[in-house]
Amino acid sequence: MTHNHTLGAAGEDLAATFLQQRGYTILDRNWRCSVGELDLVACTADRIVAVEVKTRQTGVCGHPFEAITPAKVARLYRLVRLWCEAAEAHGPVQVDAIAVSAPPDAPAVIEHLQAIG
Amino acid sequence: MSRVGRTRSIALVGMSGAVVEVEADIGSQLPAFHLIGLPDAALGEARERVRSACANSGLALPARKLTVNLSPAALPKHGSGFDLAIALTALAACGEVNVDSVAAAVHLGELGLDGRVRPTPGVLPAVLAAAAAGCARVYVPTANVAEASLVSGIEVVPVASLREAAQRHGATLEDEPDPGDDAGAVEGAGARPEVAASIPRENGPEVGDLADIVGNMAAVDALILAAAGGHHLLLLGPPGAGRVCSHPGCRGSFPTCVRHRPLMWRVSARSPASRWPGASHIVRRLKHRTTRRAPSHWWGAGVA
Numbered sequence: 001m002t003h004n005h006t007l008g009a010a011g012e013d014l015a016a017t018f019l020q021q022r023g024y025t026i027l028d029r030n031w032r033c034s035v036g037e038l039d040l041v042a043c044t045a046d047r048i049v050a051v052e053v054k055t056r057q058t059g060v061c062g063h064p065f066e067a068i069t070p071a072k073v074a075r076l077y078r079l080v081r082l083w084c085e086a087a088e089a090h091g092p093v094q095v096d097a098i099a100v101s102a103p104p105d106a107p108a109v110i111e112h113l114q115a116i117g
Numbered sequence: 118m119s120r121v122g123r124t125r126s127i128a129l130v131g132m133s134g135a136v137v138e139v140e141a142d143i144g145s146q147l148p149a150f151h152l153i154g155l156p157d158a159a160l161g162e163a164r165e166r167v168r169s170a171c172a173n174s175g176l177a178l179p180a181r182k183l184t185v186n187l188s189p190a191a192l193p194k195h196g197s198g199f200d201l202a203i204a205l206t207a208l209a210a211c212g213e214v215n216v217d218s219v220a221a222a223v224h225l226g227e228l229g230l231d232g233r234v235r236p237t238p239g240v241l242p243a244v245l246a247a248a249a250a251g252c253a254r255v256y257v258p259t260a261n262v263a264e265a266s267l268v269s270g271i272e273v274v275p276v277a278s279l280r281e282a283a284q285r286h287g288a289t290l291e292d293e294p295d296p297g298d299d300a301g302a303v304e305g306a307g308a309r310p311e312v313a314a315s316i317p318r319e320n321g322p323e324v325g326d327l328a329d330i331v332g333n334m335a336a337v338d339a340l341i342l343a344a345a346g347g348h349h350l351l352l353l354g355p356p357g358a359g360r361v362c363s364h365p366g367c368r369g370s371f372p373t374c375v376r377h378r379p380l381m382w383r384v385s386a387r388s389p390a391s392r393w394p395g396a397s398h399i400v401r402r403l404k405h406r407t408t409r410r411a412p413s414h415w416w417g418a419g420v421a
Contacts, residue, residue, distance in 0.1 A: 063180035066148050073147070097147065099180075111180075116147050 011055025011100035011108075012039055018098065018110050023028035024049065031083055038079050047092040050080035055100040065113065073117040122209030125252065126202035127243035128187075128194045134239075134246025137222070138188045139199065141206040146182035152203070154187030157195045166197070166228045167204045174232035174280040175290055179211050183195045192390035198237035201256065204279055205286060215287035221275075223247045224282070225265075226258040232279040236260035244268045309350055332361045 016026050027048075028041035040051040052072070054064035059096055061067070076095045084093065096114050102108040122141040127134040137154075150164040171178050187194050202224035209219040225243055226234040240261040247255050250270040255273055257265040262275035276282040284290055290297050330337055336352065336359060343350035 065180045
């Protein structure tokens with residue numbers, strides 16, 4: 001794995017823990033299909049939530065959220081519906097974004113945006 | 118985060134100004150910057166200027182959806198003079214500056230990417246409109262302060278940078294890390310040459326006398342008639358005919374005016390024309406709606 005893959009996986013671990021502490025149940029991780037990949041799939045009491053996790057060590061490339069474009073959000077909505085189809089799950093869907101800012105010499109900061117797009 | 122920032126700026130409508138309320142809201146969505154309320158192309162680009170100016174002034178806007186509304190939304194807004202108001206209202210919405218302080222003032226000025234406040238055309242009619250609307254304080258670019266100070270009944274605060282404006286509104290910022298060439302401008306001293314440059318026709322050699330004009334009797338007669346009767350005047354002719362040379366002589370021949378007359382003179386003769394350097398020789402206030410664009414063509418194409 002490259003450095004970025006390792007960093008991304010570490011960020012997803014942090015995000016999964018963060019969501020579990022807030023009452024989400026993690027259903028799937030790194031689910032792939034021909035359209036793309038979902039970092040995390042979770043559920044709350046009433047809906048299925050796909051979570052896009054962006055992890056950055058520095059702010060050189062901008063804020064992690066800035067990397068999530070409208071096209072990416074549209075793809076995430078397609079993906080979560082495909083996941084529901086594959087998992088035979090039903091119910092309203094939602095896409096969340098989590099930014100993990102993890103500088104090497106300081107504790108990670110997690111920001112969570114719900115129902116983006 | 119859920120606060121709405123507000124301030125005011127002025128939209129120029131022909132020769133006069135209209136007060137525009139600028140409001141900003143920061144929502145819990147992915148980073149975006151929406152500017153609504155009929156901005157033109159130059160004003161639409163304020164989004165990029167404001168984001169960069171804030172970041173380079175140590176006042177980064179949050180990575181969230183920022184919506185800025187210019188009200189009344191149906192009034193078309195032109196130009197870059199709203200930049201300062203947009204930046205400060207956004208900073209007020211995210212809690213970087215005092216919301217009440219920003220809301221109480223009118224802001225005019227274009228922002229550079231490094232956060233400097235650049236002069237903007239039409240400051241005089243804008244400040245006149247602010248004063249007429251009962252506004253107590255107006256922030257203007259340092260380079261426009263001489264023009265803005267012609268208006269009485271309103272406090273004019275010159276600002277050289279967004280950083281300085283934010284500090285005046287209660288932002289807690291460390292001292293400028295890099296003095297660079299901005300240091301003088303921030304203190305106000307370095308901008309003196311610009312002040313002079315912004316009103317070059319106030320007291321230079323161009324304010325002459327009709328007696329200085331040799332020949333050109335038809336133009337001189339027309340100038341005298343126009344000056345005496347307060348009429349509009351169009352000087353039309355090929356390059357070299359003496360239009361530029363004869364008009365300044367006319368200004369020097371005007372009698373001393375009462376207070377509001379020279380102000381109206383300046384509003385008509387300089388501010389709208391200052392959008393187009395070198396085209397500030399309109400003789401009287403242009404009243405017809407179709408003459409708004411005339412100054413840019415006044416001398417070259419002869420559009421009336």
